[in-house]
Amino acid sequence: MNQVTGGKDTEVTVVQPGEGDTAVLPGFGAVFKLSSETNGGEASIVEHPFGVGTITAPHRHTNEDEHSLVLEGEIGFRSDDSEVVLEPGGYITKPRGQMHAMWNAGSRPGRIVEIITPGGFESYFRELSELLVSHAGAAGQGAPDLHASPEFTELAEKYGITYGTPDWLGDVVKRYSLKPPSH
16 A cells, blocks of 8 residues: 555555455455545545355444445345345445444355445454454454453444344345354
């Protein structure tokens, strides 16, 4: 990634195809393309690969909106009562305050670009990945379930995110043959 100082709070940032720091999350990763640190906190851009059968844990943001563009595969989105499956080129906005989830609705890996406004939430993915690694190492196993972890609760509170189990979750998991969500 190359950066050149630009305007008051913004830097010219260039990220070539295939570049970007990564965070590994079970079935769902994060490739950091634009950090809010380079644009005065206005936005962040994160690329998310979705493994087949993957759904994110339903959650609600209090501080940011998410705008997604599907790059590969078929990605399903549910935000409160609105549900849609988008193919490459499809866009959706998931407004703050709405319980939402995203999933791979197809039979091959998928990928989206997510623009988060305002920026800053990209750091949540880094910290969550680090927490998963530390808990997996302590337990001597793969991806642990962090639901009851005080560290997980603190991290979610730090970023103004709440998790839940909406009425629609079981139906979505069943219809698309998904693995139950994890944090």
